[in-house]
Amino acid sequence: MITPRYHREIPQRHRLEAGKCKQCGHISFPPRLVCPKCKSKSFETVNLSREGKILTFTIIRVGPDKFSKETPYVVAIIELSEGRSANAGVRLTAQIADCDVDKVEIGDKVKLVFRKIQDEGKSGLHCYGYKAVII
Amino acid sequence: MKEVAVIGVGMTKFGELWQKSFRDIFVEAALKAIENSGVDHIDSMYIGTMSSGLFVGQEHIGAVMADYLGVTPIPATRVESACASGGAAFRQAYFEVASGHSEIILAGGVEKMTDGADVTEALATAADQEYEVYNGITFPGLYAMIATAHMHQYKTTREQLAHVAVKNHKNGSMNPNAQFSFPVTLEQVMKSTMVADPLRLLDCSPVSDGGAAAIVCSLDYAKKLKKPYVKVIASAQASDTIALHSRESLTALKCVSIAAEKAYKQAGLKPTDINFAEVHDCFTIAEIVVTEDLGFFEKGKGGAAAENGVTSIEGKIPVNTSGGLKSKGHPVGATGIAQIIECYEQLTGNSGERQVKNAKIGLAQNMGGSGASCIIHILEAI
Numbered sequence: 188m189i190t191p192r193y194h195r196e197i198p199q200r201h202r203l204e205a206g207k208c209k210q211c212g213h214i215s216f217p218p219r220l221v222c223p224k225c226k227s228k229s230f231e232t233v234n235l236s237r238e239g240k241i242l243t244f245t246i247i248r249v250g251p252d253k254f255s256k257e258t259p260y261v262v263a264i265i266e267l268s269e270g271r272s273a274n275a276g277v278r279l280t281a282q283i284a285d286c287d288v289d290k291v292e293i294g295d296k297v298k299l300v301f302r303k304i305q306d307e308g309k310s311g312l313h314c315y316g317y318k319a320v321i322i
Numbered sequence: 323m324k325e326v327a328v329i330g331v332g333m334t335k336f337g338e339l340w341q342k343s344f345r346d347i348f349v350e351a352a353l354k355a356i357e358n359s360g361v362d363h364i365d366s367m368y369i370g371t372m373s374s375g376l377f378v379g380q381e382h383i384g385a386v387m388a389d390y391l392g393v394t395p396i397p398a399t400r401v402e403s404a405c406a407s408g409g410a411a412f413r414q415a416y417f418e419v420a421s422g423h424s425e426i427i428l429a430g431g432v433e434k435m436t437d438g439a440d441v442t443e444a445l446a447t448a449a450d451q452e453y454e455v456y457n458g459i460t461f462p463g464l465y466a467m468i469a470t471a472h473m474h475q476y477k478t479t480r481e482q483l484a485h486v487a488v489k490n491h492k493n494g495s496m497n498p499n500a501q502f503s504f505p506v507t508l509e510q511v512m513k514s515t516m517v518a519d520p521l522r523l524l525d526c527s528p529v530s531d532g533g534a535a536a537i538v539c540s541l542d543y544a545k546k547l548k549k550p551y552v553k554v555i556a557s558a559q560a561s562d563t564i565a566l567h568s569r570e571s572l573t574a575l576k577c578v579s580i581a582a583e584k585a586y587k588q589a590g591l592k593p594t595d596i597n598f599a600e601v602h603d604c605f606t607i608a609e610i611v612v613t614e615d616l617g618f619f620e621k622g623k624g625g626a627a628a629e630n631g632v633t634s635i636e637g638k639i640p641v642n643t644s645g646g647l648k649s650k651g652h653p654v655g656a657t658g659i660a661q662i663i664e665c666y667e668q669l670t671g672n673s674g675e676r677q678v679k680n681a682k683i684g685l686a687q688n689m690g691g692s693g694a695s696c697i698i699h700i701l702e703a704i
Contacts (some may be wrong), residue, residue: 245463305456
């Protein structure tokens with residue numbers, strides 16, 4: 188992870204800041220300059236709730252070198268409780284922490300927690316963000 | 323728009339080509355295609371390569387390849403659309419000929435993946451670097467999440483995934499250019515190392531080196547050359563969100579269904595008119611989902627189709643007669659062109675043991691990322 192790139196995403200990774208379209212109400216995470224639903228360019232910043240459920244997942248058994256200490260680990264697509272649009276919540280990809288990897292199931296309720304995600308090389312920044320834990 | 327033909331093709335064997343460099347792999351494929359077509363020159367060329375910068379530390383591929391193929395000063399352009407780079411290069415060649423701007427174009431693709439780069443990390447750059455890869459997902463992981471969702475929603479079974487690998491290895495065992503030209507059993511697939519649940523090693527396409535090239539020209543020019551040629555009757559492309567999690571459906575690839583709809587419309591065909599297809603089976607689940615989204619099978623029935631032999635060479639709609647990415651190999655940038663090559667060989671009756679009977683219309687579906695881009699071509703025998 189390169190420092191400026193990491194620094195720029197801190198509002199999203201640390202505080203789950205999203206962009207709510209002032210025209211149609213669609214929530215984009217991360218925030219964007221153009222609303223993917225109505226093409227409006229006007230947003231307000233909102234903080235996502237930290238609760239949601241697992242839509243799908245996998246257990247990474249062969250992972251990248253930087254995640255070798257955690258392997259095997261679960262990565263899931265999580266739908267948060269608030270509405271992204273009429274029929275779907277905001278979705279994101281996150282690791283499921285503190286779990287028995289073989290017991291995770293679609294539909295499990297989770298909450299997002301603040302965790303270290305990776306390190307920038309051997310002597311660089313610790314890079315933080317969100318992981319999910321099953322509740 | 324002028325009508326467009328493919329007049330000749332050439333490829334290297336796919337595999338771990340330790341003795342051959344990135345540039346020599348491309349040049350070998352390009353020379354074969356030029357010789358095979360009988361053309362005396364090319365007007366320009368497009369080269370698909372996904373990540374030469376990460377794999378071999380080389381960019382500016384158009385110039386490198388024009389130089390080493392000995393065709394400077396013709397225009398030469400590198401085209402990138404992740405794993406669909408080859409299909410994208412072919413589509414640029416198609417447009418340049420269709421527009422009437424040029425007569426003969428070389429559309430090529432090449433990748434050198436075994437020179438020591440971190441392949442998992444390089445391939446992951448085709449996903450959302452900040453919001454997927456940062457959190458630890460890998461490419462097998464993305465397709466594994468599609469598989470988990472598909473198995474949950476449609477009751478697709480683990481065995482059905484394995485049947486795709488078994489079929490494609492059987493086809494690849496008859497392809498002299500395939501990286502893994504040997505069959506595998508259902509049991510071998512089911513017992514292979516788990517990579518990202520539920521996908522095992524033998525559900526995944528390999529890390530490969532290889533090059534492929536096709537000579538694209540106007541139909542009028544092809545007629546004059548008196549060599550076997552096939553007609554390109556559709557070229558279509560679509561995009562989707564870079565992150566899998568942003569899509570409405572996790573079990574369907576919208577870029578595939580939209581590109582397919584456009585391609586069928588351009589060709590005036592229905593899915594049932596297609597005699598065989600080369601599809602982007604980077605993972606076994608991808609072939610199942612793609613064959614559904616191309617309209618060959620009802621949604622959720624792709625797994626059963628693979629299991630019941632509907633997609634075998636003798637089946638109703640043979641899929642990946644070349645062995646697919648799974649067995650033939652997946653040198654990323656070359657894959658889209660290699661699919662065109664299989665279509666060309668099937669349609670000109672040169673597929674030997676793999677020949678599909680009465681092959682008149684073939685479809686090539688090339689896909690980038692977890693389905694963020696898709697390029698489809700339909701080719702017809704003359």
